[in-house]
Amino acid sequence: MRLRTALLAMTSMAVAPTLAMASTITGPYVDLGGGYNLVQSQHAHFSGFSEADGTTNNAGSKSRYRHHDGFTGFGAFGWGFGNGLRLEVEGLYNYSEINHRRPTSVQGSTHGSDQSYGGLVNVLYDIDLAQFGINVPVTPFVGVGAGYLWQHYNPITTSYSNGNVNRVGGTNGGFAYQGIVGAAYDIPGVPGLAVTTEYRMIGQTFMDGAYHSTAWNQTGLHKGHVNFDQRFNHQFILGLRYAFDTAPPPPPPAPVVVPPAPQVARTYLVFFDWDKSVLTGRAREIVAQAAQASTHVQTTRIEVNGYTDNSAAHPGPRGEKYNQGLSVRRADSVKAELIRDGVPAAAIDIHGYGEQHPLVPTGPNTREPQNRRVEIILR
Structure with missing residues (x-):
């Protein structure tokens, strides 16, 4: 018991x-x-x-x-x-x-x-x-x-x-x-x-x-x-x-987190005034950023593509031909600025597309600032 x-x-x-x-x-x-x-x-x-x-x-x-x-x-x-x-x-x-x-x-x-x-x-x-x-x-x-x-x-x-x-x-x-x-x-x-x-x-x-x-x-x-x-x-x-030995073991060291490197843009847009191919101050800053980025990413060539909106100083078929030449002149202006910023000329390919491939679809003979541009593409 x-x-x-x-x-x-x-x-x-x-x-x-x-x-x-x-x-x-x-x-x-x-x-x-x-x-x-x-x-x-x-x-x-x-x-x-x-x-x-x-x-x-x-x-x-x-x-x-x-x-x-x-x-x-x-x-x-x-x-x-x-x-x-x-x-x-x-x-x-x-x-x-x-x-x-x-x-x-x-x-x-x-x-x-x-x-x-x-x-x-x-x-x-x-x-x-x-x-x-x-x-x-x-x-x-x-x-x-x-x-x-x-x-x-x-x-x-x-x-x-x-x-x-x-x-x-x-x-x-x-x-x-x-x-x-x-x-x-x-x-x-x-x-x-x-x-x-x-x-x-x-x-x-x-x-x-x-x-x-x-x-x-x-x-x-x-x-x-x-x-x-x-x-x-x-x-x-x-x-x-x-x-007697009551102290907990020290925690393992925290892993070192390396912040990811900021992603470098591979496409840059440069905008122009109507019927102009001269770079504005803001346009030169963007071109300088593209030139600097080309030294930090693996780049085999740089495409410089010029565009216009569908308005023209000269209407009709003559206006489309004029805009085609204007897009090339805009691309040449950007290329020249890239060269001044240290990019080798041999690495730059330019193209002019005139009124083709607009960023913003519009009606005929419309002045659209976003379509008056040059695209700098790092390939």
């Missing part, structure tokens, strides 16, 4: 709302904890006398000792490798009351306690639930450990109804091992500090014949030996853990 109650309490702690996401440890940390220690009943094997009346009994006798409430405490120093794996050295202390012994040949009452202390080396692994798509503010962990513990009985006294007394005591050491299941919860605002909840099962083996048993009865004092079988502790622990 007590084991079931303790397990329910541990489950409640594990599913309770938590404060923040626990982090993977990198570097040194310390861990302190304590809690409830529940020890399974142990079987004792006596030799040299009967535990009830003190008479010699070569066959020996057996009894089962039942443990009552107890507590545990530990301190650990460890190192986290940053990938979830941790290694730690732990010192611990366990205490348990003993209040029952059966069977005995004569009715009696038993009271006493025992304690164990020693050290273990633990290997633990923090489970990052985010890698499984589970985003909850808790980091569970599992672990195993092995080491050495000393077991001391304080002693255990059994008083029988016939007045006889038996006492078991002594200290013995043996190999110990444990399994660990727990979870960590970061404390907001305190980097590196976390609350932990754990369940531990500790097993321990003992050497034969190391504990002594003494009986008093009407015939005097009788001494013998007692052996205990393996000891199992079930522990439910609340702790605090502090990781």
